[in-house]
Amino acid sequence: MPRNQDSAVPPISLTSAAGIDRGSGRRQDEAWLGAAWSHPTTRVFVVCEGQALIEDTEDGGAELVMTPSFDAPVTEAHRYFLGTDAAGVRYFAVQKDSLPGRLDAAARPAGLREAAVLLGERDSALLVHAVALENWQRMHRFCSRCGERTVIAAAGHIRRCPACGAEHYPRTDPAVIMLVTDEEDRALLGRQVHWPAGRFSTLAGFVEPGESIEEAVVREVAEEVGVRVGRVEYVASQPWPFPSSLMLGFQAHAEADGAVIRVDGEEISEARWFSRDDLRAAVEAGEVSPPTSVSIAARLVEQWYGKPLPLPRG
Ligand SMILES: [Zn+2]
Numbered sequence: 001m002p003r004n005q006d007s008a009v010p011p012i013s014l015t016s017a018a019g020i021d022r023g024s025g026r027r028q029d030e031a032w033l034g035a036a037w038s039h040p041t042t043r044v045f046v047v048c049e050g051q052a053l054i055e056d057t058e059d060g061g062a063e064l065v066m067t068p069s070f071d072a073p074v075t076e077a078h079r080y081f082l083g084t085d086a087a088g089v090r091y092f093a094v095q096k097d098s099l100p101g102r103l104d105a106a107a108r109p110a111g112l113r114e115a116a117v118l119l120g121e122r123d124s125a126l127l128v129h130a131v132a133l134e135n136w137q138r139m140h141r142f143c144s145r146c147g148e149r150t151v152i153a154a155a156g157h158i159r160r161c162p163a164c165g166a167e168h169y170p171r172t173d174p175a176v177i178m179l180v181t182d183e184e185d186r187a188l189l190g191r192q193v194h195w196p197a198g199r200f201s202t203l204a205g206f207v208e209p210g211e212s213i214e215e216a217v218v219r220e221v222a223e224e225v226g227v228r229v230g231r232v233e234y235v236a237s238q239p240w241p242f243p244s245s246l247m248l249g250f251q252a253h254a255e256a257d258g259a260v261i262r263v264d265g266e267e268i269s270e271a272r273w274f275s276r277d278d279l280r281a282a283v284e285a286g287e288v289s290p291p292t293s294v295s296i297a298a299r300l301v302e303q304w305y306g307k308p309l310p311l312p313r314g
Contacts, residue, residue, distance in 0.1 A: 012238050012249075013294035014112075014128045018121035020083040020091070022129075027081055027154040036090040037079065042069050044092045047080075047130045048099045053107045054115050062118035064127060065107045066091075080156030082129050085122065093130035095137065095156075112241065116294040132241035133157065136170040139243065144168065171244050176216045177204040178250040179300040180227060182259045182273055187304050189279075189290070190225060190263070190271035201291040202300050203268070204247070217250050224268045228258025235303065238296040249296045251304070276305055283310045 026032050036042060043066035045052050053065035069092065078095040085091070099109050112131050116124050133156045140159055143150050148163035159168040179202050180188040189200035205220035207213055214232045221229045231253040238247045261271050274282070282288035290309050291297040302309055 012236050012296050012299055013116050014124060014238055014240070018125045019086045020122065020125055021085075022083040023081065024157075027157050033076075033081060033155055036081070036084075037069050037092060039090060040068060041088070042090045042092065043067070044069050044071075044094055045126070045130070046096050046100055047093045047127075047134050048096050050131050050134065051099060051109045051111050052093075052115065052127055052130070053099055054110045054118065055104075055106045055108075056118075061120060062110070062115065062123075064115075064119065064123040077152045078156075080130055080133050082126050091126055093126070093133070093156075095130075095134050113293065128239055128241060132172075132239060132244065133170060135241055135243035140168055140171070172239075172246045173244050174207040174213060174216075175204060175240070175245045175247055176207060176213055176220060176250060177202055177247045177296060177300065178217050178221065178229075178232075178252045179304055180221055180225075180229060180252045180254055181304065182254045183256050184273075184275070185304075186273040186275045187279070187301065188225065188227065188254070188261070188271060188273055189288075189301070190268040192267060193265070193269040198287055199289045200270075200272070200274075201295075202297045203271075204297070205267075206245075207248075213248050213250075217252050221252060221254075224264050225271045226260065226262030226264075228255045229253065230255045230258075235300060236296065240295075247296050249300050251300070279305065280310045284313045286312045 045064045045066045054062040055065050056062050074094045080093045080095065082091040082093055112127055115127055119127065137152065141149060143161035143164060143166055145166045146161060146164040148161050150159035150161050150168060153160045157170060190203055191200050203221055203224050205216065207216040217232045218229045221227050229252040233251045235249040235251055237249060240247045263269060263271050279290065283290060290301055
């Protein structure tokens with residue numbers, strides 16, 4: 001995956017393949033998969049409704065709780081092959097209806113949003129892949145062409161229809177997320193109607209059929225806050241399997257005579273132009289909470305801000 005090259009800004013979370021070779025050419029090679037599964041160095045973790053077991057590490061982070069395959073009996077159908085690392089270790093996720101009983105006191109279930117902040121690059125990349133597959137599997141059990149129940153194939157990466165022969169592949173829905181700036185290099189941040197007071201972030205929305213991603217940026221900004229965008233520059237992307245999005249991050253420049261904010265009131269209840277000083281003061285005063293999660297929104301705002309975002313005082 002492309003990485004953010006600006007050394008002042010941390011890399012986009014969730015995106016690093018971390019040296020994992022996904023081995024897509026092996027997914028339909030049952031003999032190879034069987035040998036990989038039973039190899040003593042192979043590591044397996046269970047994913048259940050977006051969660052996996054993690055364990056805290058001494059450096060303040062965490063790692064996925066993984067076991068050899070012989071400790072993870074499973075039907076082949078619910079076994080996802082995720083790839084091979086540089087040392088030759090193969091990784092599988094197993095989809096189950098519950099997480100295993102705690103292997104030891106330190107292991108605890110965590111969802112991707114929490115885990116991604118704590119996990120290293122390799123484990124984060126593995127968990128994103130597994131959660132994305134699980135979300136897709138859960139929501140696409142039936143053939144969209146004929147309605148028959150489909151069966152899992154290709155180590156979790158295809159669903160086949162036994163009735164009509166259709167092959168269905170994992171869905172990824174493109175969404176745009178954009179930091180809009182004006183002529184004074186102020187940033188536009190908005191608050192969604194369901195967010196608590198003071199929470200502000202970048203605008204975002206789904207790409208519609210028949211629309212380029214640049215057009216989606218222009219349309220979404222106009223719809224949500226009434227601002228007219230001219231130039232649009234792609235920054236970076238981030239898989240966002242909640243449940244199946246790919247966030248395409250942009251910086252967008254408002255037209256000089258189109259920068260008056262008129263929020264739609266349906267998606268966005270409040271939006272403001274912030275200078276860097278405005279944002280720092282508002283955050284330090286506790287009036288504004290900028291995005292801080294693993295989301296690419298935080299990276300887009302930080303890239304504009306030029307350094308890590310300020311923290312609320314106290
Ligand atoms: Zn079918």
